Amino acid sequence: MKNDYEIFISSMNTTIVEIVRTKGEQAESAGRAAYEHPLVVRWCHWANAISLFVLVGSGLQIFRAFPSFGDKIPQKDLLNWPKAFAIGGWLGGALQWHLTFMWIYLASGLIYVGYQIFTGNYRQVLFTHRDIPGVWPMVKHYFFFGTKPETKEAYNPLQKHAYTTAIGLGLLSVLTGLAIWKPVQLSALAWLMGGFHWARLWHFVVMWAMLAFVFGHLIMVVLHGWNNFVSMLTGWKKDPEY
Amino acid sequence: MDPKEAETGSRERVESKALSHDSKPEPETSEQSSEPQVLATPKLDVESFTRLSRRELLKVAPVLALGVFAVPTVQEFLLKKGLGFSDWASALLFRRGHAAPVFADADLTPFEKFPINDYDVDDPGVIFENWSLSVSGAVQKPGEYKLEQIQALRPYRQNTRHVCVEGWDVIGRFGGARLSDFLTMIGADTSAQYITVRCADDYYESLDMATALHSQTLLCYEMYDRPLTREHGAPLRLNVPTKIGYKQAKYLTELSVTNVLEKVGYWEDQGYSSFYGL
Numbered sequence: 001m002k003n004d005y006e007i008f009i010s011s012m013n014t015t016i017v018e019i020v021r022t023k024g025e026q027a028e029s030a031g032r033a034a035y036e037h038p039l040v041v042r043w044c045h046w047a048n049a050i051s052l053f054v055l056v057g058s059g060l061q062i063f064r065a066f067p068s069f070g071d072k073i074p075q076k077d078l079l080n081w082p083k084a085f086a087i088g089g090w091l092g093g094a095l096q097w098h099l100t101f102m103w104i105y106l107a108s109g110l111i112y113v114g115y116q117i118f119t120g121n122y123r124q125v126l127f128t129h130r131d132i133p134g135v136w137p138m139v140k141h142y143f144f145f146g147t148k149p150e151t152k153e154a155y156n157p158l159q160k161h162a163y164t165t166a167i168g169l170g171l172l173s174v175l176t177g178l179a180i181w182k183p184v185q186l187s188a189l190a191w192l193m194g195g196f197h198w199a200r201l202w203h204f205v206v207m208w209a210m211l212a213f214v215f216g217h218l219i220m221v222v223l224h225g226w227n228n229f230v231s232m233l234t235g236w237k238k239d240p241e242y
Numbered sequence: 243m244d245p246k247e248a249e250t251g252s253r254e255r256v257e258s259k260a261l262s263h264d265s266k267p268e269p270e271t272s273e274q275s276s277e278p279q280v281l282a283t284p285k286l287d288v289e290s291f292t293r294l295s296r297r298e299l300l301k302v303a304p305v306l307a308l309g310v311f312a313v314p315t316v317q318e319f320l321l322k323k324g325l326g327f328s329d330w331a332s333a334l335l336f337r338r339g340h341a342a343p344v345f346a347d348a349d350l351t352p353f354e355k356f357p358i359n360d361y362d363v364d365d366p367g368v369i370f371e372n373w374s375l376s377v378s379g380a381v382q383k384p385g386e387y388k389l390e391q392i393q394a395l396r397p398y399r400q401n402t403r404h405v406c407v408e409g410w411d412v413i414g415r416f417g418g419a420r421l422s423d424f425l426t427m428i429g430a431d432t433s434a435q436y437i438t439v440r441c442a443d444d445y446y447e448s449l450d451m452a453t454a455l456h457s458q459t460l461l462c463y464e465m466y467d468r469p470l471t472r473e474h475g476a477p478l479r480l481n482v483p484t485k486i487g488y489k490q491a492k493y494l495t496e497l498s499v500t501n502v503l504e505k506v507g508y509w510e511d512q513g514y515s516s517f518y519g520l
Contacts, residue, residue: 018283019291030288039301046305054311066409073355075410091408092513093321099515100324104308183405184342184484184520185335191343196403196411234298236291 016240034240036154036231038121044112045232048170051105052214054097056207057087061094069201102177109170124154127164131157151242159220166213169206176203329517333450336519342458342483345401351412353466358473359406359487361508365472366443366493373477379438379498382429389477392461395419395427399467400458402483404490405520407509416481417464422455430499438500439480442493447507449482449489453519458483461494486518 015035020027037045060081067077088094116122134157140146142158149156155163179190179199193199221229231237286294310316358364374386399417425432437454440446453459462481463470470476475492482490488509506516 016283017286017291020285020287022287027285027287032283033286033291039298042302043305046302047308050305050308062409066406068410071351071355072357072406072410072412092509095407095515096321096325096513099328100321103324103327182332182335182520183403185337185340187340187343195343196405200409230295233302234295236295236298 019238031239033236033238034154034231034242035235036124036237036240037235038115038119039235040111040115041121042232042235044108044115047104047108048112051101051108052210054087054101055105056211057085058094058097058101059203059207061086061088062091062098063204065091069197069204106174109174113167125160125163125167127157127160131160133157135161153242154237154240162213162216166210166217169210169213173203173206173210176206179203325513325515329515332515332517332519333452336452336484338452338456342402342520345403345413347401347415349413350401350415350466356404356412356414356465356474357406357410360443360492361445362443366441368442368472368477368493368495370477373495375478375494376496377428377498378496379500380431380434381499384428387428389463391427392419392424392478393463395423397464398460399464400460400481400483402458402481404483404487406487407514407518415466416460416462417467418460418462418478418481420457421459421461421480422457424461425454425499434499435501436499436503438496438498438503439491439494440496441491442495445491445493445508446505447480447489447491448503448505448510448516449480449485450517453482453484456482456484484519486515486520488514489518 016032017035018032019030021030022028061083063079064081064083064086066072066075067079067081068075069078070076086094088097116125134149137146137149138156138158141148175189176193176199178186179193180196180203183190183196183199190196190199193202227238311320370389374388375392376386378384396419397417398420399415401413401415403411403413405411421437425437432451432455435451436448437451438446438448449459458481460481462475462479463477465471465474470479475494478494479492480490480494488507505511507514510516
């Protein structure tokens with residue numbers, strides 16, 4: 001009996017089971033469930049979410065020390081971010097949080113990407129040319145009350161686009177961060193971004209782009225309801241749409 | 243495509259072809275596709291599914307270990323460890339032969355726009371006539387060194403970026419003697435780990451030996467081709483383009499070569515990075 005589902009859990013692609021009320025021949029259907037998120041993906045998702053939260057909070061506290069991208073003399077502040085929405089209390093404290101959680105962020109990202117590539121599970125999220133035809137119908141559905149296109153897999157083309165973009169932003173956040181942290185040892189990387197001064201701006205811009213993704217992501221999580229949310233905890237999504 | 247339809251065989255039949263994501267989108271003309279994506283949907287009773295879900299939920303629990311960062315006493319310890327790890331990685335990344343970018347004169351920040359940062363006073367009132375650099379520690383020739391002795395060493399000038407931990411940066415022109423030349427002059431044991439300095443305003447700092455020996459690390463007595471002004475650290479300051487700004491101490495009065503750091507630096511001892519190499 002155990003093997004019944006153990007086999008499917010180990011399968012990297014989506015696995016669907018039928019949930020039944022009683023065992024035996026006359027089992028009554030109680031719905032279906034799909035195994036969408038392997039354990040490693042769930043670990044990385046939550047470790048990444050926590051570290052992103054800390055990095056944004058501490059990053060904004062670091063930004064408070066010089067809230068500008070212009071000259072120091074004279075200094076024109078771009079944005080006075082409230083201390084209450086920052087982490088670390090002061091510049092030194094925020095740097096401690098930032099320089100600690102950047103490793104957790106990096107590790108969760110590397111493990112996630114490595115796992116997805118190694119297992120082939122990346123097909124679940126990677127936006128490719130095959131997804132392009134499905135973009136417009138989804139846009140019509142989301143923004144212009146169009147009928148919902150039929151789904152055959154865990155993520156629709158727009159979701160894939162969003163997740164692929166977020167992964168790209170994750171990579172950019174690391175690269176711009178490295179250029180700020182090590183503008184001398186990684187001077188070539190900093191040079192690509194226009195030097196330390198510009199790399200600092202790109203790092204800031206990438207953060208807001210990432211926050212825009214998170215904002216949309218959280219709205220969609222709320223709209224899609226409990227079963228969808230639970231799937232990122234247990235891996236199993238009850239009553240999938242496919 | 244109805245899973246139940248496909249499931250005409252025995253209940254024991256559990257083989258399932260998972261939804262294949264790389265399969266080409268098939269035309270929607272026929273329900274009876276020649277390559278059904280789902281051969282069978284295995285059954286799982288409600289209780290087993292609940293058990294399975296709980297078990298999978300528990301497996302995610304290790305991520306909650308990050309919650310220890312919320313415990314105040316542990317938090318301080320862990321953040322110190324995290325910072326220490328970053329410093330360790332920074333030291334690994336440091337390359338002796340790699341020079342910090344240098345800039346054309348046209349890129350220089352105007353002297354008036356070069357910020358004056360200090361933790362106490364702009365001018366600690368050094369009396370230049372009486373000034374000397376007091377050298378001690380693992381050196382063959384300890385004692386007092388006058389500015390003329392340092393200026394007698396081969397001078398170097400460099401346009402390098404000065405990066406403050408706060409986030410601003412300027413490109414300045416610095417002139418002085420290489421710290422490595424000075425260390426040779428005083429017969430320093432360069433196998434020692436650290437250089438420490440003390441300042442007229444009671445600021446103090448330290449450098450790892452690899453950075454101290456770097457060719458761009460200067461005992462700086464000139465900025466913008468003129469003698470250092472008092473606000474910028476006259477008569478002698480450090481200029482270390484491979485380090486963050488707070489490492490570049492001003493108004494130097496003492497220099498020591500040592501293997502033991504009782505204190506790292508004024509800001510470091512309050513929680514800033516000890517290494518902070520750029």
